[in-house]
Amino acid sequence: MQIGYKLAAEAFGPAELVRQSVLAERAGFDFVEISDHYHPWLDNQGHSPFAWTVLGAIAARTERIGLATGVTCPTVRYHPAIIAQAAATLSLLSDGRFTLGLGSGERLNEHVVGKGFPDTVDTRQDMLREAVEIIRLLWQGGYRSYEGKHLRLSDARVFDLPGTPPPIAVAAGGRRAAVLAAELADGLFATEDRPELVRHYRDAGGSGPLYAEVPMAWAPDEETAARAALETSRWALTGWKVMSELPNPVNFEAATTTVRLEDITAKFACGPDPARYEQAVQPYLDAGFDRLVMQNAGPDPDGFIDFYSRELDTRLRGLGPRRQSS
Numbered sequence: 001m002q003i004g005y006k007l008a009a010e011a012f013g014p015a016e017l018v019r020q021s022v023l024a025e026r027a028g029f030d031f032v033e034i035s036d037h038y039h040p041w042l043d044n045q046g047h048s049p050f051a052w053t054v055l056g057a058i059a060a061r062t063e064r065i066g067l068a069t070g071v072t073c074p075t076v077r078y079h080p081a082i083i084a085q086a087a088a089t090l091s092l093l094s095d096g097r098f099t100l101g102l103g104s105g106e107r108l109n110e111h112v113v114g115k116g117f118p119d120t121v122d123t124r125q126d127m128l129r130e131a132v133e134i135i136r137l138l139w140q141g142g143y144r145s146y147e148g149k150h151l152r153l154s155d156a157r158v159f160d161l162p163g164t165p166p167p168i169a170v171a172a173g174g175r176r177a178a179v180l181a182a183e184l185a186d187g188l189f190a191t192e193d194r195p196e197l198v199r200h201y202r203d204a205g206g207s208g209p210l211y212a213e214v215p216m217a218w219a220p221d222e223e224t225a226a227r228a229a230l231e232t233s234r235w236a237l238t239g240w241k242v243m244s245e246l247p248n249p250v251n252f253e254a255a256t257t258t259v260r261l262e263d264i265t266a267k268f269a270c271g272p273d274p275a276r277y278e279q280a281v282q283p284y285l286d287a288g289f290d291r292l293v294m295q296n297a298g299p300d301p302d303g304f305i306d307f308y309s310r311e312l313d314t315r316l317r318g319l320g321p322r323r324q325s326s
Helices: 014-027 051-061 080-093 107-113 121-138 175-184 195-203 222-237 249-255 261-267 274-287 301-317
Strands: 002-007 031-034 066-069 098-102 144-147 152-156 168-171 187-190 210-217 291-296
Touching: 002 014, 002 066, 002 301, 014 031, 014 051, 014 301, 031 051, 051 066, 051 080, 080 098, 080 121, 080 152, 098 121, 121 144, 121 152, 121 168, 121 175, 168 175, 175 187, 175 195, 187 195, 195 274, 210 222, 210 274, 222 261, 274 291, 274 301, 291 301
Parallel strands: 002 031, 002 291, 031 066, 066 098, 098 168, 168 187, 187 210, 210 291
Antiparallel strands: 144 152
16 A cells, blocks of 8 residues: 545645645655646635646655646646656656546636537546547657547657656546546546445456545644635535536535535544544545545644654554455
8 A cells, every 4th residue: 555645736836735745755655646727626725836847846856755646637728748748757857756647627627728628428538538548659659640539649759758658547436437547547546435446447457556535634623624624625525526517616616505514524534533534544445445645624734744644654554455244
């Protein structure tokens, strides 16, 4: 098992995210993962820097810790040729520490370039498949062209390529994306502790690492932690069908007016009790995930990183999947 730290790019500016990454490396985290957004989920989060610039700075300021996007949509706001070039460059700058997390995206971020956002999940998945194929093609070297149903590539070449291409992890919320991850990528990325996602991936021949984000909020007391999560992270309770469709932070504000404090404590591990975090992590291990991302929505990132180093690192690494009863 590896344990990662989620860089909340919607909640902090670029220099602060780099600083947190340095602290995360010192605290013993195996990797940091950053969201790749144009907008935050809620206006009061207040930030959304360009993830690729932040990752380059992190690569320069750290030595050991892995880097990952969680996740990039390579179909609308970006063309996959740009992501192939960006990922190759970051892999070189980080000495091979980078993992490219890819997904089918959210309207929140993709509509901004004025091309629209596909209305159906099937179309988004078709576009993602073509994008991964284009990225893989460019990483083979030489001039390449591609003619797909949705995406095209015309006589393009990535000149600076690492000796070994960065691994790709594809985000999945259902069977189709899990199969795509198995067929074209090197790993699976998820935000829920659903064992069927792992099963679909393995049944389709996937054998790579399995990433999952675990929601939590640290503060010296449970109520302070929960209230901080309610203020900035209640969007996480809307579910992926809502999260992928709403176009702007104001829409997420309207969609989350009924979220209550008890809803947060039911979803997030809140407060200072290490046992609560163990309980939150366990279902993901039981489902088969082996790359767990600590997604802290609490008000004090330094306090959380210190808490992780003192109280959680050894405890969580000592956990494993529970044997399922027959």
